[in-house]
Amino acid sequence: MRTPLVFALALLLFLTPSSFPEAHPHVFITSRMNLCFEAGQPVRLDVDWAFDDGFSAMILEDYDTNGDGAFSPKELTTLKSEAFDYLSEQHYFTFITHSGTKNHPVTIASFNCEAQDGIVVYRFSIPIAPQPEKGEPLRLSQYDPTNYSALFLSEDAPLSFSGDVPQGMGFTLRENTEESYYFGMLHPIEAVVSLSGKE
Secondary structure (H helix, E strand, O other): OOOHHHHHHHHHHHOOHHHOOOOOOOEEEEEEEEEEEEOOEEEEEEEEEEEOHHHHHHHHHHHOOOOOOOOOHHHHHHHHHHHOHHHHHHHHHEEEEEOOEEEOOOOOOEEEEEEEOOEEEEEEEEEOOOOOOOOOOEEEEEOOOOOOEEEEEOOOOOEEEEEOOOOOOEEEEEEOOOOOEOOOOEOOEEEEEEOOOOO
């Protein structure tokens, strides 16, 4: 029997912010992103989400049915169906902006889940589509507009690069004060990537 809170989380994520104006974070996620390049162009964003102790324990209780501290292929299929796939409606809390357009991912290229010392880690990949124009800056941000889940970029490795990375590639982190969410009270933190190889 699944823990009711898992389904309560799924339900709350579908509600509009006006449905719970007093909401505050109940799930805490530390995110690491890796931008993958082919022929000098970004083609995929690999994401790792490490959950807080409480949510990790709940996921392990519900989906590690044999209690071995790992997820078998069968367990992983059920977990993905019940505790991840619904995030497509929220664009996986990921926003990719370039050429003046904010893109909202609705599909992923892969998904896996691991448990590391009792901490559940989601690993998934998001295709970069459409492709940015060469030299256009790319802005990456992750947040839950409802503020039910709080996402924080990892302090030690918020963003890395792999593949055919252009020489001099870099990024800066900034608070985008021109955009807001959760009744205008919060601003997204963005990784701004210079695709020209210059920050």
